[in-house]
Amino acid sequence: xxxxxxxxxxxxxxxxxxxxxxxxxxxxxxxxxxxxxxxxxxxxxxxxxxxxxxxxxxxxxxxxxxxxxxxxxxxxxxxxxxxxxxxxxxxxxxxxxxxxxxxxxxxxxxxxxxxxxxxxxxxxxxxxxxxxxxxxxxxxxxxxxxxxxxxxxxxxxxxxxxxxxxxxxxxxxxxxxxxxxxxxxxxxxxxxxxxxxxxxxxxxxxxxxxxxxxxxxxxxxxxxxxxxxxxxxxxxxxxxxxxxxxxxxxxxxxxxxxxxxxxxxxxxxxxxxxxxxxxxxxxxxxxxxxxxxxxxxxxxxxxxxxxxxxxxxxxxxxxxxxxxxxxxxxxxxxxxxxxxxxxxxxxxxxxxxxxxxxxxxxxxxxxxxxxxxxxxxxxxxxxxxxxxxxxxxxxxxxxxxxxxxxxxxxxxxxxxxxxxxxxx
Amino acid sequence: xxxxxxxxxxxxxxxxxxxxxxxxxxxxxxxxxxxxxxxxxxxxxxxxxxxxxxxxxxxxxxxxxxxxxxxxxxxxxxxxxxxxxxxxxxxxxxxxxxxxxxxxxxxxxxxxxxxxxxxxxxxxxxxxxxxxxxxxxxxxxxxxxxxxxxxxxxxxxxxxxxxxxxxxxxxxxxxxxxxxxxxxxxxxxxxxxxxxxxxxxxxxxxxxxxxxxxxxxxxxxxxxxxxxxxxxx
Numbered sequence: 001x002x003x004x005x006x007x008x009x010x011x012x013x014x015x016x017x018x019x020x021x022x023x024x025x026x027x028x029x030x031x032x033x034x035x036x037x038x039x040x041x042x043x044x045x046x047x048x049x050x051x052x053x054x055x056x057x058x059x060x061x062x063x064x065x066x067x068x069x070x071x072x073x074x075x076x077x078x079x080x081x082x083x084x085x086x087x088x089x090x091x092x093x094x095x096x097x098x099x100x101x102x103x104x105x106x107x108x109x110x111x112x113x114x115x116x117x118x119x120x121x122x123x124x125x126x127x128x129x130x131x132x133x134x135x136x137x138x139x140x141x142x143x144x145x146x147x148x149x150x151x152x153x154x155x156x157x158x159x160x161x162x163x164x165x166x167x168x169x170x171x172x173x174x175x176x177x178x179x180x181x182x183x184x185x186x187x188x189x190x191x192x193x194x195x196x197x198x199x200x201x202x203x204x205x206x207x208x209x210x211x212x213x214x215x216x217x218x219x220x221x222x223x224x225x226x227x228x229x230x231x232x233x234x235x236x237x238x239x240x241x242x243x244x245x246x247x248x249x250x251x252x253x254x255x256x257x258x259x260x261x262x263x264x265x266x267x268x269x270x271x272x273x274x275x276x277x278x279x280x281x282x283x284x285x286x287x288x289x290x291x292x293x294x295x296x297x298x299x300x301x302x303x304x305x306x307x308x309x310x311x312x313x314x315x316x317x318x319x320x321x322x323x324x325x326x327x328x329x330x331x332x333x334x335x336x337x338x339x340x341x342x343x344x345x346x347x348x349x350x351x352x353x354x355x356x357x358x359x360x361x362x363x364x365x366x367x368x369x370x371x372x373x374x375x376x377x378x379x380x381x382x383x384x385x386x387x388x389x390x391x392x393x394x395x396x397x398x399x400x401x402x403x404x405x406x407x408x409x410x411x412x413x414x415x416x417x418x419x420x421x422x423x424x
Numbered sequence: 425x426x427x428x429x430x431x432x433x434x435x436x437x438x439x440x441x442x443x444x445x446x447x448x449x450x451x452x453x454x455x456x457x458x459x460x461x462x463x464x465x466x467x468x469x470x471x472x473x474x475x476x477x478x479x480x481x482x483x484x485x486x487x488x489x490x491x492x493x494x495x496x497x498x499x500x501x502x503x504x505x506x507x508x509x510x511x512x513x514x515x516x517x518x519x520x521x522x523x524x525x526x527x528x529x530x531x532x533x534x535x536x537x538x539x540x541x542x543x544x545x546x547x548x549x550x551x552x553x554x555x556x557x558x559x560x561x562x563x564x565x566x567x568x569x570x571x572x573x574x575x576x577x578x579x580x581x582x583x584x585x586x587x588x589x590x591x592x593x594x595x596x597x598x599x600x601x602x603x604x605x606x607x608x609x610x611x612x613x614x615x616x617x618x619x620x621x622x623x624x625x626x627x628x629x630x631x632x633x634x635x636x637x638x639x640x641x642x643x644x645x646x647x648x649x650x651x652x653x654x655x656x657x
Contacts, residue, residue: 168656189657252656253572259657297655314571314578318564321492362487368564371572 006115006204011098015119018094022054023047023144024122028109030063032130033072035244039128039135040076046140047093054148059116060097061109069130070097107214110222114200122197124148129191134242142236143194146286153231155194156223158186158285159241160293163396164388167381168256170400172352173220173263179407179414180267180274181227184282186235186290189220189259199231208269217262224266228273237287240294256377257370264359264370275415280408292393296385301340304382309335311375318372322358327351331376343383345406351376353410357417454522461518469511476503489560490553509549513542541601548597555593559586591615 007015025043029036040058047056060073074097100112110127117125124147126140139157146152163170169189177188208214208221226233250258267274312319312335319328327350334341355373359366388396485491485502499505520534567582575581595612599605627635 166655166657255656310578311571315567317579318567321489362483364487364564365561368568371568375571 006102006111007119008098008101011096011112011116012119014096014098015116018057018096018120020055021057021094021120021122022148023051023056023124023126024113024117024120025056025058025126025128025140025144026110026113026117027058027060027073027128027130028063028106028113029060029065029069029073029130030104030109031065031067031069033065033067033069035133036060036069036130037072037076038133038244039130040073042135042137043126043128043140044076044093045137046144049137050141050145057094057096057120057122059095059113061100061112061116062097063104063109064099070099073097103210103215105215107209107211107218110218111204111209111214114204117197117200118204122200124194124196125200126194127192131243132192132241133244134240135192135238139192139236139238142238142287143192146234146236147194147196150234151196151232152194152234153196153199154222154226154233155236155286156185156187156233156283157190157192157238157241158235158287158290159190160237160239160290161241162292162294162296163393163400164296164385165294167384168259168377171348171380171384171403172260172377175349175400175404175407176263176267176352176356177220177223178280178404179411180277181224181270182274182277182280183227183233184280184404185223185233188223189217189262190223191219192238193219193222194236195222195226196231199226199229202229202231213262213265216258217265220259220262221266221269224270228270233283235283235285237285237290239290253371253374256374257367260355260373261359261366261370264356267356268360271418275418278408278411280404292397296388299381299385301382301385304378304385305341307375308341308379308382311372311378315372315375318364318368321363322369322372323351323354327354334379340386341379341383342387343380345403346410348380348403349406349410350413351380352407353414354417356414357420360418361420450526453525457518457522457525461515461522465511465513465515465518468514469507472510473503473507476506481506488557490556493556513545517542544601548600551593551597551600555590555596559589559593562586562589588616588619 025046027036027039027043040060043058047054047058060070062070062073074095096116100109102108102111113127114125124144126143128135128140143155143157146155169187173188174185178184203222203225206225208218213221249255312331316328316332319331323331327347330347331351334343334347351373355369358364359369363369384399387399391399481503482491482501485494490502494500494502494505500508517535517538520531520538523531524533524535563582563586566585567578570578570581591612595608598608
């Protein structure tokens with residue numbers, strides 16, 4: 001679809017007034033008044049400090065915020081323009097705040113931003129998450145610089161995080177992405193990213209924007225599309241990641257199916273790409289390797305184990321339809337064990353892969369299938385936390401690396417299940 | 425005397441010959457209808473199986489749980505069951521038509537009644553199938569919702585929903601084919617009412633503490649497994 005048909009008349013008019021740009025920073029928002037100011041300021045400082053000669057624009061694509069987010073974006077832009085940027089910039093700094101139209105969600109916001117980038121013929125595009133307040137002007141530069149200077153098409157952030165931070169990413173998304181797509185990305189579903197105008201334009205051609213998938217899984221899909229499309233990729237070390245306060249975030253029961261369902265759907269979408277690949281390769285990291293940052297996030301291990309035990313027992317009839325008898329028997333044995341459970345890598349890998357194949361083969365309603373995986377994930381989380389507590393941070397990092405290797409080694413198992421006869 | 429007997433026998437033989445000559449074509453017509461009916465039923469059954477196979481009915485049945493039920497009952501896969509159902513419906517129609525062609529008293533109008541019955545039977549089958557699929561879906565949804573809400577006896581709740589939906593659909597199907605309408609409706613109303621009343625009394629009197637705990641759980645902060653989903657990313 002051509003960009004003008006995606007953009008509203010008002011936004012189109014504003015973009016035409018801007019003309020061509022070298023750099024576009026997009027901030028998709030929805031009720032982010034508490035945090036978006038810091039993000040916009042970081043972008044403006046980056047314009048002034050690092051891109052004094054480039055033509056730049058900041059576009060806020062808002063989903064209809066009721067907390068005054070667009071006003072805060074405009075105010076932050078105005079303050080920075082008048083105080084700091086005027087002294088450093090050699091060009092006019094454009095900023096646009098406009099509502100997007102269509103199905104509410106991040107997918108529509110990103111589509112609007114990519115369409116704007118395409119229309120403005122931006123060479124480099126950065127998308128900034130309005131909730132990640134730790135983004136700095138140097139961080140914005142790290143996302144955009146490789147695109148402008150080195151011809152990289154997709155820059156993914158690498159945050160300095162504790163190995164127990166973001167367990168859904170480290171235990172499931174990252175290793176499965178690595179095994180399937182053959183690229184080792186720290187954050188396959190990061191909301192901050194940098195990309196080329198070419199990549200943005202190619203994404204607009206894909207048929208994902210109208211689906212539910214675009215609402216929840218668009219960040220992950222971008223990484224998958226970058227690998228599957230053969231685009232040049234790099235990682236930018238951005239330091240620690242801090243999420244600002246927000247009134248309501250979805251709980252795990254809501255978020256888990258969205259994230260894992262998106263990953264499984266990506267596998268289905270890019271089957272032709274990943275099915276024949278083996279092994280994995282690292283993505284070039286620009287900047288210092290991310291160090292461990294922050295303390296280990298607290299977990300209530302007892303409640304996780306309880307959820308796991310109850311889940312294996314109560315959801316047994318559902319799990320029978322998804323898991324192989326060996327995996328199910330091993331899980332029942334785990335759930336019967338006293339005290340802290342030990343959920344070995346091999347069993348966790350088999351669990352995830354059998355769920356992924358069942359998702360593909362449509363064994364049951366997908367939402368039900370994904371919800372049935374939650375208690376098993378909680379069990380794995382409890383077990384990994386217990387092991388990490390014993391061995392320390394460095395060994396935990398190595399354990400995560402070993403988990404990634406286990407996923408890679410088990411890829412033939414996934415393929416076997418995927419192509420099993422009598423399925424779809 | 426002997427002549428009278430011979431005459432009677434001759435008369436009987438003539439009657440038999442006349443009757444046989446009159447009845448033979450009917451038998452031939454009936455047999456022809458049976459043969460053609462069998463062939464057509466076979467073709468329709470075969471086509472049904474092929475078309476449903478092409479539409480991946482078996483995968484759909486597996487997904488809905490019907491495949492598992494058929495397997496446990498040692499029945500063939502769903503497409504074969506549907507094929508056989510079509511075969512017997514068509515063949516039964518021709519069988520009755522053939523019997524009708526014989527002209528026996530008592531079987532007249534069987535075909536008309538059968539043709540009147542078939543649509544109701546098909547609707548009843550559809551009701552049972554849809555009921556089965558819905559009961560499985562609701563069973564899973566209830567089971568997961570109850571588990572996620574940390575309700576005790578999630579499995580019991582899920583199974584109760586499944587059984588209730590199945591009872592409802594079977595009662596509807598029986599009513600559709602007109603089998604003991606009044607009995608079915610009354611039995612269903614009594615059973616359903618009794619179950620609901622029993623549950624209400626049990627929950628209200630016997631499960632007061634349980635109800636309080638569940639409500640408290642719902643309206644107070646959840647435990648550490650479901651606070652902020654973003655902390656998992």
